[in-house]
Amino acid sequence: MTQSKNFIEIAVEEDLENPDLPNYVHTRFPPEPNGYLHIGHAKAMIITYGIAEKYGGKYNLRMDDTNPEKEDVEYVEAIKDDVHWLGFDWEDRFYYASDFFEDMYNCAHVLIDKGLAYIDEQNAETIRQQRGALTSPGTNSPYRDRPIEESRTLFKEMKEGKHADGSMVLRAKIDMASGNMNMRDPVLYRILRETHYRTGDDWVIYPMYDFAHPLEDAFEGITHSLCSIEFEDHRPLYNWVVEHTDVTHIPRQIEFARLGLSHTVMSKRKLRQLVENGLVEDWDDPRLPTLRGMRRRGYTPKAIRNFAERIGVSKVPNTVDYRFLEYCLREDLNARAPRAMAVIDPIKLTIRNYPEETFEVFEMDNVPGDPDSGRHGYSFSKHLYIEREDFMETPDKNFHRLSPGETVRLMGAYLITCEEVIKNENGEIEEIIASYDPDSAGGKGKKVKGTIHFVDQETAVDADCYLYDLLFLAEDPDADERPYEEQLNPNSRVIMENAKLEPWIFEHQSPIGFQFVRQGYFVRDEKDQSRKTPRFNRSVSLKDSYRPEFE
């Protein structure tokens, strides 16, 4: 496959060849520590860090913490943890925007002294009205042309806490008639008496994103500041700031389309709504697209990285089918996850002609096709469990598992033939009686169409299996007018409390979990240490091409 370059790589290469620009690449991922990272952030991070890696450059991790109202250490720790988990190492280049507050303050003075910024004493409402509308120009503030000296003094007083919250702001003097709303004298600094999680009460003025971000990039020596598409019309302002504040390093902002994923929601606000309304367990609910949730679900960093690399980079608004994400997970797990026997919804199987009080041990490859993965044994006896789904009393034409009179292979063991079905008073199947062919051990004997898995009753370990499916039924929950509560998939989480697992699962360490043969990939959930029965989360099911045929 030919590796074509995406538009960012093309731009970066042009810059590298430009003798007037740096001959290296240095990028940054700048989350605001006001929430948990999700798969969309992972995409952004992988693009940003991937560009640095591809061109032999460096990358930083930065907390964009310029708003004391929302940010918290809890999130910075979680973010660092998630970034590391994805496999990225920022070495000693971890930054806080809040560490640059003093430098930013000085840059604001440069603007004031150049007559490019002024103190506006109007309130927020007035400023909003003066901004005009999309199709009509704004009007200049009466403070716009006040003497530089006045603004300088007032700005110092703002910093010293001599003025009330909201009583005045520092604004850039650009163009109130610009078609680009961002250029209509944007606010650069506001007064806010709010304790910042890092700087405490040192500051009562805080810089706005449009002023702070380009400076952070400049201070850190970022060459390419990659961000999502909604910042595209902020770029003129970004460039204006670095041009007029006398910073010595000029970064370049390039925007790409953010990730959309079908059947889920991605914005912090919406995720918060799900968590706070108790519609999911928590931020790490395995059904959420948060990195913490996906981690708990059993997604691997490798699967997420492959996913991000394969969906590509463009500026086209997109919604990737969740099935592509699942495909990437299956691909990784199929290659590495050890196989194990587990019956999720058991019914008893008794082998009539097999002796009591004895057992045999059969072996299977941990990962078929990978000799280095080893093998493990599992026991077989007269009393087993099989999957309820693997038996059908009146099978359709395409069903080739167990049914009355039919023969199937018990995986790795014997051929058995169903002889009798025992039901309880409610008509539910309780037990299957079968006979086995003693000459069919380990694959010998006739070929049969069906092979089913089983667990020996004697050695089985109880477990709860959490089966997950789409959180939302709708492809785009936001396009649906109904509240989220009514859109949730009632079967997004099905708890099976009577699963029977082969004991090896508990003896063998496998951080990526196991493939429960013929069913899917599962990982042990360690969150609740107090639970008596172990819990397993289904990361993703196996594909299933069985289609009942009706005639």
Add this chain to the structure above:
RNA sequence: UGGGGUGUCGCCAAGUGGUAAGGCACGGGACUUUGACUCCCGCAUUCGCAGGUUCAAAUCCUGCCAUCCCAGCCA
């Protein structure tokens, strides 16, 4: 009556004037002690629409249409 984006198969996405890559999904088949995996085969006479330039256009020009973002003292 503003500014900035984007429009190639159901979903991503290559393609940058030479006659539509690839992946996912889907359908069919082979293989199979996982109906998994793997392997074959099929899947856009057409690139938002309409004109134009050219021997030749998804690619160039003109016009139009659709759709997304922007009026926080959020990021």
